[in-house]
Amino acid sequence: MSKNLYLDINVLQTVPSSNINRDDTGAPKTAFYGGVMRARVSSQSWKRATRKAFAEDGAEIGTRTLKVPQLLAEKLMELDSSLSQEEADKMAAAALGAAGIKVKKDNVTGALLMVSKGQIEGLAKYVLAGEELDKKEAKKNLLQGNSLDLALFGRMVADNPELNVDASAQVAHAISTHEIIPEYDYFTALDDLQGKEQSGAALIQTTQYDSATLYRYANVNMGELAHNLDGKDAVEGAVTFVKDFALSMPTGKQNSFANKTVPSYLMVTVRDDTPVNLVSAFEQPATARDGKGYLENSVNKLEAEFVDTQAFVDAPLATLVAGKFDTKIGEKEDNLNDLLDKLRDVLKKAVEDEDLNN
Structure with a gap:
């Protein structure tokens, strides 16, 4: 067959x-x-x-958003309650940067990005493991754990085709x-x-x-x-x-x-x-x-x-x-x-x- x-x-x-x-x-x-x-x-x-x-x-289902850095920072603080917002934001930006995703000064990505909950959690756990950020490993966490809609409809990342998911x-x-x-x-x-003296729509x-x-x-x-x-x-x-x-x-x-x-x-x-x-x-x-x-x-x-x-x-x-x-x-x-x-x-x-x- x-x-x-x-x-x-x-x-x-x-x-x-x-x-x-x-x-x-x-x-x-x-x-x-x-x-x-x-x-x-x-x-x-x-x-x-x-x-x-x-x-x-x-x-x-996944989330299509500019606020991926914020989602990742929230997950980092959820997994490690000792982190401050500022620390979590810096760690999130560094992790996404290692994966080839640029984070702008206002803490958003330059384009909409579809991510699943599993990918956010996987990347957060990798960051908190304390190892030196590796480009290959960071990207790996964004290429597994797809949600159903991401698996079906795919993902295009124009600035970093290595993160694409074929629909x-x-x-x-x-x-x-x-x-x-x-x-x-x-x-x-x-x-x-309107009063009685008024007429019309x-x-x-x-x-x-x-x-x-x-x-x-x-x-x-x-x-x-x-x-x-x-x-x-x-x-x-x-x-x-x-x-x-x-x-x-x-x-x-x-x-x-x-x-x-x-x-x-x-x-x-x-x-x-x-x-x-x-x-x-x-x-x-x-x-x-x-x-x-x-x-x-x-x-x-x-x-x-x-x-x-x-x-x-x-x-x-x-x-x-x-x-x-x-x-x-x-x-x-x-x-x-x-x-x-x-x-x-x-x-x-x-x-x-x-x-x-x-």
Whole structure:
């Protein structure tokens, strides 16, 4: 068997009037694909939503911040109560400097840096061991003990590429399966304390929105995930990602539109050759037929594209489907939990065969 093992996640989800991911003008993000305008939600936006869902699920997540020196100083004082703030700050700056991270005069880094709790604790313990700071050892402590989000989404340190963590997951920008036309909401607000002699609105504004059936896609390189998690359970990490990617949603304008929905269709495949994004199913936009909307047609197009790809790639080791539509391509599970349980079993067997942790 090949030493590759990939997990594909395909989601179809309808979103009503909403503006969950805005551009610099405040309008919903869009993309042209197949010659027409599509609704779009950036991968960064959905990754952040997924990270927040990890935390709500009890998974350890990292911290992206300029204040890494302060986090390290706090951990040093927690482990050694005799340290003063000034001493801890100096030790933190020295340790980070040894690792190749510059600390500015205001005790922050020059750029945002993602770190896990384990990395902060490991570096603090290394500093307190009293040994002379070694560049290699300092960096080592920032390259192990990755949190789940760091293991999945990676880390780029422009000034010090040796501290980069290669992402084990790829997340596509979500796009609508069909053409959309942006719409505008005109609204006003009255001053509750204005007198009877006053008339007119105290505020007049417009906001843009759209509605769409979105195609969402992500994949996981299971070998890279196992490497990034330092021998921790990559299977459970992948299962958690599938669940929280499927159920999370960016929160832009959510109070204004109450647009939180759940997927109508979820397809997960386990492959041993290459990940496959099935967005080409919608290069020719889906259409709303017979009053059925876009969703059913989108499901049919997606499954047809899945079949067509078999002319170019190997058949998946497993294809699992959950949702309200019957499937012609895989095993239909009654609900998300059943799909996750089956996926866990499939991945455990595949990982044992691949011996990914070695």
